[in-house]
Amino acid sequence: MKSVFVGRVFGSALLLGLCLSSGAYAQGAGGGRFGFTEQGGEAIFKNVCQGCHMPDAKGAVGAGMYPALAKNPKLETAGYPVAVIVNGQKAMPAFGGMFSDQQVADVVNYTRTHFGNNYKDKVTPADVKAARP
Amino acid sequence: MTEQVLAPMNRRSLFRMIGMAAGSAAMYQAMTDLGYAGESGYSAPLKLEGDPKGASVLVLGAGLAGLTAALELRNAGYKVQVLEYQHKAGGRNISIRGGDTVNELGGFTQHCQFDPGFYVNPGPMRIPYHHIALLDYCKRLNVPLEPFSIINYNAMIHNSKAFGGKPKRYREVETDFRGYVSELLAKCTSQGKLDQAVTKEDAEVLLQALRAWGALNQNYEYKKSGQVSNHRGYDVDPGGGLSWQPTDSEPMAMAELLQSRLWTGLLTGHEYEYQMTMFQPVGGMDRISAGFVRALPPDMIKYNCKVTEIKQDANGVVVSYVDSQKGGAPQTATANWCVNTIPTTILSQVPMQIGAPLKNAINSLSYSAGFKAGVQMKRRWWEDDERIYGGITYTDQPVALISYPSTQFMQTQKGVVLGAYTFGPHAFELTSLSPEERMKVVVDCGAAIHPQYRTEFENGVSVGWHRMPFTLGCFAQWTEANREKNYNALCAIDGRMVLAGEHASHLGAWQEGAIVSALDAIKRLHQRAVAA
Numbered sequence: 001m002k003s004v005f006v007g008r009v010f011g012s013a014l015l016l017g018l019c020l021s022s023g024a025y026a027q028g029a030g031g032g033r034f035g036f037t038e039q040g041g042e043a044i045f046k047n048v049c050q051g052c053h054m055p056d057a058k059g060a061v062g063a064g065m066y067p068a069l070a071k072n073p074k075l076e077t078a079g080y081p082v083a084v085i086v087n088g089q090k091a092m093p094a095f096g097g098m099f100s101d102q103q104v105a106d107v108v109n110y111t112r113t114h115f116g117n118n119y120k121d122k123v124t125p126a127d128v129k130a131a132r133p
Numbered sequence: 134m135t136e137q138v139l140a141p142m143n144r145r146s147l148f149r150m151i152g153m154a155a156g157s158a159a160m161y162q163a164m165t166d167l168g169y170a171g172e173s174g175y176s177a178p179l180k181l182e183g184d185p186k187g188a189s190v191l192v193l194g195a196g197l198a199g200l201t202a203a204l205e206l207r208n209a210g211y212k213v214q215v216l217e218y219q220h221k222a223g224g225r226n227i228s229i230r231g232g233d234t235v236n237e238l239g240g241f242t243q244h245c246q247f248d249p250g251f252y253v254n255p256g257p258m259r260i261p262y263h264h265i266a267l268l269d270y271c272k273r274l275n276v277p278l279e280p281f282s283i284i285n286y287n288a289m290i291h292n293s294k295a296f297g298g299k300p301k302r303y304r305e306v307e308t309d310f311r312g313y314v315s316e317l318l319a320k321c322t323s324q325g326k327l328d329q330a331v332t333k334e335d336a337e338v339l340l341q342a343l344r345a346w347g348a349l350n351q352n353y354e355y356k357k358s359g360q361v362s363n364h365r366g367y368d369v370d371p372g373g374g375l376s377w378q379p380t381d382s383e384p385m386a387m388a389e390l391l392q393s394r395l396w397t398g399l400l401t402g403h404e405y406e407y408q409m410t411m412f413q414p415v416g417g418m419d420r421i422s423a424g425f426v427r428a429l430p431p432d433m434i435k436y437n438c439k440v441t442e443i444k445q446d447a448n449g450v451v452v453s454y455v456d457s458q459k460g461g462a463p464q465t466a467t468a469n470w471c472v473n474t475i476p477t478t479i480l481s482q483v484p485m486q487i488g489a490p491l492k493n494a495i496n497s498l499s500y501s502a503g504f505k506a507g508v509q510m511k512r513r514w515w516e517d518d519e520r521i522y523g524g525i526t527y528t529d530q531p532v533a534l535i536s537y538p539s540t541q542f543m544q545t546q547k548g549v550v551l552g553a554y555t556f557g558p559h560a561f562e563l564t565s566l567s568p569e570e571r572m573k574v575v576v577d578c579g580a581a582i583h584p585q586y587r588t589e590f591e592n593g594v595s596v597g598w599h600r601m602p603f604t605l606g607c608f609a610q611w612t613e614a615n616r617e618k619n620y621n622a623l624c625a626i627d628g629r630m631v632l633a634g635e636h637a638s639h640l641g642a643w644q645e646g647a648i649v650s651a652l653d654a655i656k657r658l659h660q661r662a663v664a665a
């Protein structure tokens with residue numbers, strides 16, 4: 001059934017009422033995209049993660065909350081943030097499809113060594129690859 | 134699919150051709166005939182038969198789902214109490230006006246500076262004609278509607294990397310695309326390449342159609358002519374007397390048009406969800422929730438209640454909540470039943486006595502990113518300078534589109550345009566910025582299409598939906614696979630509680646979805662209640 005929807009440049013990812021058209025256009029026009037182009041942990045954090053986890057990585061509370069990544073002991077096991085970013089977790093979207101292995105490794109390494117976190121062991125793109133479903 | 138008419142492959146390629154040529158509208162028609170399209174299932178106002186015998190219901194959340202549930206359950210004789218996190222009702226059904234404060238998570242506060250009478254709809258802005266439950270409520274609740282212009286032939290389609298970054302008019306792209314596709318298809322037809330697909334007689338009709346529809350000349354070519362200008366517009370429009378000589382316009386070259394992908398800007402208005410006539414409430418989208426609130430007793434909604442825990446047993450539910458402004462010790466509210474319309478982003482963090490299927494379903498959803506910005510301009514230059522009256526300009530830039538006001542044409546000096554409406558990566562990125570940084574992007578992108586942005590920009594307000602404290606996102610992001618796995622469990626009654634809302638519908642990201650989901654949920658809950 002989907003295959004006849006050739007007008008929908010994106011196919012299934014966009015069976016979401018709204019994003020269809022502007023998304024399809026953006027993609028089609030070449031400037032728009034599915035994935036993130038930022039390179040390096042800091043740029044990725046500032047352009048993506050801080051939308052929810054906030055610029056100081058302290059999270060925020062409203063009717064629900066975004067957890068702090070600052071001084072977060074759960075970041076000690078590097079595999080945990082990798083898995084959360086790649087596969088998502090509850091309200092946190094899965095970003096696996098929007099980042100390369102390198103990008104995920106970079107942002108994890110950045111987060112684990114900033115905002116009061118000081119975990120020295122590095123995540124590699126190979127670790128990220130292994131975490132993908 | 135059977136093979137009566139065409140082999141499946143041929144039929145598919147026919148769809149493809151129709152789709153390419155007609156935009157999705159004709160293809161949609163063809164598919165409707167094959168039973169592919171559907172409606173929201175609503176036919177008439179809900180009648181809940183049977184006596185609830187004094188049963189009580191707690192409705193959690195006063196968005197459109199919660200308001201619908203409250204209104205109908207009260208009419209059916211239930212004792213209804215609504216708990217709402219915010220100091221006002223409506224949820225995502227909002228408008229921002231001058232004097233309003235927008236509080237985003239992270240302490241980002243904006244004070245909207247619009248002049249009196251202007252507003253932006255940072256959430257829902259348009260209503261399809263087939264969202265009949267919503268339209269019915271607007272009628273019942275005396276919410277006046279007016280047209281929302283979805284297609285404007287004089288608006289722009291823009292790709293910063295095509296045609297030297299210069300925008301084209303919708304009518305130019307549309308006519309040229311239609312013309313070239315017609316020419317190509319006519320060529321195939323007269324060369325006998327469609328003999329397998331159409332009879333000889335039909336091929337003749339097809340040629341006639343293509344000529345008329347594509348504005349082709351007698352040789353079935355799409356070329357500069359008066360006829361073509363009659364569709365795509367002129368370099369100099371026809372006028373009167375001696376000083377105006379109409380001058381035909383030159384179509385774009387086909388290869389350049391195809392590669393520019395400007396044609397992707399033609400698709401929206403043809404899809405079922407965006408076909409004309411679309412509507413908007415006069416004066417702002419939040420007039421709908423205001424209509425619901427008017428129809429409810431004043432004390433039915435308890436504001437500033439942040440639900441923090443939900444317990445239930447065989448007799449009813451106990452909901453804990455704290456004052457969302459002042460905090461303090463949790464209070465509790467009890468009832469026999471519960472309609473829970475809190476977005477799943479938040480519900481996934483609320484301890485609840487529920488079964489594993491519902492819990493898994495809630496936890497399986499994250500919400501899409503969405504970003505919108507309203508921009509007040511010192512004058513209505515899109516009308517005065519560009520002759521754009523309503524409608525939408527599409528662009529490949531981060532703002533994705535510019536939507537011009539559908540009302541007050543030429544009546545006010547100033548005006549507010551929607552300067553950004555974007556999803557996906559760009560929305561995540563724009564959400565991550567401070568309101569000031571965002572507005573700079575909005576103006577830069579706008580100025581690439583309309584230089585007037587530089588001089589006429591006055592002030593603006595933006596919403597990054599992941600920073601909205603009451604939803605943590607735009608709308609539930611269902612994949613087909615996840616829907617297969619978790620949708621039924623999300624909608625099923627769990628003990629004494631049922632979920633409702635945009636997320637519990639097949640019309641995700643639409644207000645209609647919130648409403649029909651609530652109607653369906655309370656219908657099922659009512660059956661249980663009267664049977665109990």
Ligand SMILES: Cc1cc2nc3c(=O)[nH]c(=O)nc-3n(C[C@H](O)[C@H](O)[C@H](O)COP(=O)(O)OP(=O)(O)OC[C@H]3O[C@@H](n4cnc5c(N)ncnc54)[C@H](O)[C@@H]3O)c2cc1C
Nearest residue numbers: 194196197198218224225257258259440634635642643644
């Ligand atoms: C950017 C955007 C564009 C859209 N465009 C359109 C459009 O053009 N046309 C259209 O028809 N639809 C559109 N929609 C979709 C439409 O807005 C939604 O589908 C609909 O408003 C959802 O209603 P709801 O009742 O399900 O949820 P909501 O409106 O989110 O209501 C949920 C309520 O629960 C409250 N709440 C949250 N947490 C708690 C808590 N812990 N305790 C108590 N209360 C709580 C919230 O404050 C809120 O009032 C758009 C949405 C967005 C975000």
